[in-house]
Amino acid sequence: MQNITKRYYSISETANLLELSDSKLRFWEEQFPSLNPKRDRGGGRRYTESDIQHIKEIKRLLEIEGMTIEGAKRSIEKNKQKRQQTQKIVARLEEIKDFLVQLRNALQDTPTNEE
Numbered sequence: 001m002q003n004i005t006k007r008y009y010s011i012s013e014t015a016n017l018l019e020l021s022d023s024k025l026r027f028w029e030e031q032f033p034s035l036n037p038k039r040d041r042g043g044g045r046r047y048t049e050s051d052i053q054h055i056k057e058i059k060r061l062l063e064i065e066g067m068t069i070e071g072a073k074r075s076i077e078k079n080k081q082k083r084q085q086t087q088k089i090v091a092r093l094e095e096i097k098d099f100l101v102q103l104r105n106a107l108q109d110t111p112t113n114e115e
Contacts, residue, residue, distance in 0.1 A: 008038070008046040018055055028058055031069050034076060 006013075015022045025045075029035050035054055037045045047055075057079075061072035 008048060009052065011037075011045045011047070014045075014047040014052060014055070017052065018059060020055075020059065025055070028055070032058060032073065032076070034080075 009017065011022050011025055014020075015025055029037070029045075032054075035051065035058065037047045037051050040046055057076065058072060061067045061075055062069070065072075067075065
């Protein structure tokens with residue numbers, strides 16, 4: 001597989017990059033609503049780096065893991081939910097960190113009886 005260096009890739013470039021056929025990509029778009037590349041004025045598909053990463057995940061699930069399309073859909077949805085949950089946890093931890101930093105700073109600024 002080649003490195004991704006462009007902003008947008010056509011369907012044939014994407015297929016070549018991922019060693020897939022154009023028709024398989026079009027089929028996967030029908031089966032996986034989450035795979036929805038942008039379209040140019042002429043209706044041509046324009047895949048982003050994010051789309052390509054998503055296709056790699058689909059390819060891994062179907063061709064390497066041997067999942068069915070329905071199994072791959074469930075796996076992708078489960079992973080999406082896990083990522084969302086992780087993002088919520090990280091955001092909450094950042095809030096706690098900010099609070100603790102403010103608390104530490106407030107305690108450092110408080111005069112003590114020893115001074």
